[in-house]
Amino acid sequence: xxxxxxxxxxxxxxxxxxxxxxxxxxxxxxxxxxxxxxxxxxxxxxxxxxxxxxxxxxxxxxxxxxxxxxxxxxxxxxxxxxxxxxxxxxxxxxxxxxxxxxxxxxxxxxxxxxxxxxxxxxxxxxxxxxxxxxxxxxxxxxxxxxxxxxxxxxxxxxxxxxxxxxxxxxxxxxxxxxxxxxxxxxxxxxxxxxxxxxxxxxxxxxxxxxxxxx
Amino acid sequence: xxxxxxxxxxxxxxxxxxxxxxxxxxxxxxxxxxxxxxxxxxxxxxxxxxxxxxxxxxxxxxxxxxxxxxxxxxxxxxxxxxxxxxxxxxxxxxxxxxxxxxxxxxxxxxxxxxxxxxxxxxxxxxxxxxxxxxxxxxxxxxxxxxxxxxxxxxxxxxxxxxxxxxxxxxxxxxxxxxxxxxxxxxxxxxxxxxxxxxxxxxxxxxxxxxxxxxxxxxxxxxxxxxxxxxxxxxxxxxxxxxxxxxxxxxxxxxxxxxxxxxxxxxxxxxxxx
Numbered sequence: 001x002x003x004x005x006x007x008x009x010x011x012x013x014x015x016x017x018x019x020x021x022x023x024x025x026x027x028x029x030x031x032x033x034x035x036x037x038x039x040x041x042x043x044x045x046x047x048x049x050x051x052x053x054x055x056x057x058x059x060x061x062x063x064x065x066x067x068x069x070x071x072x073x074x075x076x077x078x079x080x081x082x083x084x085x086x087x088x089x090x091x092x093x094x095x096x097x098x099x100x101x102x103x104x105x106x107x108x109x110x111x112x113x114x115x116x117x118x119x120x121x122x123x124x125x126x127x128x129x130x131x132x133x134x135x136x137x138x139x140x141x142x143x144x145x146x147x148x149x150x151x152x153x154x155x156x157x158x159x160x161x162x163x164x165x166x167x168x169x170x171x172x173x174x175x176x177x178x179x180x181x182x183x184x185x186x187x188x189x190x191x192x193x194x195x196x197x198x199x200x201x202x203x204x205x206x207x208x209x210x211x212x213x214x
Numbered sequence: 215x216x217x218x219x220x221x222x223x224x225x226x227x228x229x230x231x232x233x234x235x236x237x238x239x240x241x242x243x244x245x246x247x248x249x250x251x252x253x254x255x256x257x258x259x260x261x262x263x264x265x266x267x268x269x270x271x272x273x274x275x276x277x278x279x280x281x282x283x284x285x286x287x288x289x290x291x292x293x294x295x296x297x298x299x300x301x302x303x304x305x306x307x308x309x310x311x312x313x314x315x316x317x318x319x320x321x322x323x324x325x326x327x328x329x330x331x332x333x334x335x336x337x338x339x340x341x342x343x344x345x346x347x348x349x350x351x352x353x354x355x356x357x358x359x360x361x362x363x364x365x366x367x368x369x370x371x372x373x374x375x376x377x378x379x380x381x382x383x384x385x386x387x388x389x390x391x392x393x394x395x396x397x398x399x400x401x402x403x404x405x406x407x408x409x410x411x412x413x414x415x416x417x418x419x420x421x422x423x424x425x426x427x428x429x430x431x432x433x434x435x436x437x438x439x440x441x442x443x444x445x446x447x448x449x450x451x452x453x454x455x456x457x458x459x460x461x462x463x464x465x466x467x468x469x470x471x472x473x474x475x476x477x478x479x480x481x482x483x484x485x486x487x
Contacts, residue, residue, distance in 0.1 A: 116284055117331035121345035121397055122321025125313045131344060135335050 014170025033099020146203030384415030
């Protein structure tokens with residue numbers, strides 16, 4: 001136990017990286033997903049095709065493979081990029097693809113009658129999205145969005161394999177030095193659990209806030 | 215964007231339409247290979263209450279939905295108060311108008327739906343006030359005031375803060391009518407608005423519609439199976455079958471002395487129930 005406390009500050013530094021990474025990716029991934037979802041539903045044929053290809057490819061790859069491809073691929077084609085940015089990019093690619101499907105599913109599940117009612121009172125396309133469709137869709141998006149976000153927090157641990165000092169890697173560095181894996185892995189697990197469970201609780205509150213009487 | 219002289223001329227009420235609210239010329243519509251409207255010609259004068267009857271599959275709902283461009287049409291013309299609906303003429307061909315323009319026209323052609331289609335995330339008041347606020351540009355206060363007024367008119371003054379899920383079918387449909395009325399449209403389309411209601415709730419909705427019809431303001435097009443209502447309230451009845459208008463006339467003419475065999479068969483089936 002003492003050895004854990006002695007090295008805890010290093011784990012905290014790694015935790016800080018994990019949190020930063022996760023928050024950025026959740027935010028960016030959500031934005032990409034909203035744009036992607038709307039384009040997939042309402043965009044011109046070519047755009048829809050491109051988004052579809054993007055989503056299908058990324059969803060067919062393990063997150064680790066996506067991380068490796070971006071991480072080693074970007075410098076290979078000559079673009080200099082700091083490690084952390086590459087990690088954010090890779091995870092956002094992943095998050096965006098999944099979020100696009102979440103948005104598409106949520107909006108697509110709104111009955112056509114709602115769109116028609118909006119049309120019948122003269123609302124434009126954007127007004128319909130804003131006042132009729134999106135408020136209803138967002139409520140349906142929250143549970144899968146929370147799920148995805150928790151998966152991203154956990155999946156962020158894979159960046160330890162491209163030597164980004166997140167919680168996972170800092171934990172591994174410590175236990176390699178101290179040769180005591182169990183207490184450290186348990187501590188890391190507890191920290192991840194607190195992160196994920198905390199986020200899920202926040203998600204529940206969010207779900208309640210968006211609920212309307214149904 | 216500047217309109218050309220041609221477009222401006224096309225936008226004026228055409229002389230041959232003689233001040234009609236709706237003019238439909240040789241309307242044809244296909245769903246894929248299936249022709250659902252096979253040459254509809256119809257004129258509706260302002261303030262007229264037109265009731266459309268006919269067997270299911272006759273195209274009456276599709277006709278209604280073409281009038282507010284919820285469905286596109288491939289051939290023919292629909293003029294709403296002199297303006298071509300949904301398209302612009304370009305060298306004799308129909309070119310679809312952008313969403314912005316169609317939305318503007320739709321504001322004047324309100325619709326009441328069979329399945330109500332109220333916005334479930336808004337109260338009755340908010341449902342009714344949304345159009346006036348965002349499309350007619352009223353201030354929030356003015357829009358809400360108008361919404362209250364209209365909801366009172368349909369007998370729901372005490373339900374303004376209720377969400378649709380807390381309302382009965384008849385009440386929801388009356389909110390739907392209020393939502394249409396609040397837009398102060400030129401035309402209201404009623405698409406089988408009582409067909410999904412329990413029988414004991416139909417009366418309250420028909421009562422509201424009867425009141426509307428008798429106030430002689432807005433042009434009403436009603437697709438319905440309620441024959442007694444049609445007989446009592448319509449200025450003119452149109453009988454459709456197989457995508458065409460088979461017969462039309464005053465309620466007396468159509469119900470007591472139908473000319474066509476198909477109309478006679480249809481009415482017989484109805485009144486034999």
